[in-house]
Amino acid sequence: MSTLALMLAAAPAAAEFNPAGELVRVILSLFGIIALILVAGWLTRRLQRRPGVGGRRIRCVETFAVGARERLLLIDADGKRLLVSMGAGGTRTLHVYDGDAPAPSEQDPVKPLPSASDLLARWKRRS
Numbered sequence: 001m002s003t004l005a006l007m008l009a010a011a012p013a014a015a016e017f018n019p020a021g022e023l024v025r026v027i028l029s030l031f032g033i034i035a036l037i038l039v040a041g042w043l044t045r046r047l048q049r050r051p052g053v054g055g056r057r058i059r060c061v062e063t064f065a066v067g068a069r070e071r072l073l074l075i076d077a078d079g080k081r082l083l084v085s086m087g088a089g090g091t092r093t094l095h096v097y098d099g100d101a102p103a104p105s106e107q108d109p110v111k112p113l114p115s116a117s118d119l120l121a122r123w124k125r126r127s
Helices: 001-010 019-048 118-127
Strands: 059-065 071-077 082-085 090-097
Touching: none
Parallel strands: none
Antiparallel strands: 059 071, 071 082, 082 090
């Protein structure tokens, strides 16, 4: 029993638990970890940026997935635009535009999609 009494006497008085201090420490640690995650994400995006298309003569303007393995590509090469299909059968040029792509027609204006609140209001009315 004397060793237990000796250990208790030698233990520092800081053995008391301070809940407010521990809560502040946990919250600050949490904010620190979140800040580290955000900084790491920002750095990886910053380091992965590619330099501008400066001297390149070929660039992919747009892609469109037609199926699981088939794609349409709109490629700009030396002032000409090519419509190319890529798939399991290979790559084929579908059309060659001489200049820039034609402007979209103004006959059929695109109707904007309804907002989430409009959709929810319609759903409530039906119920």
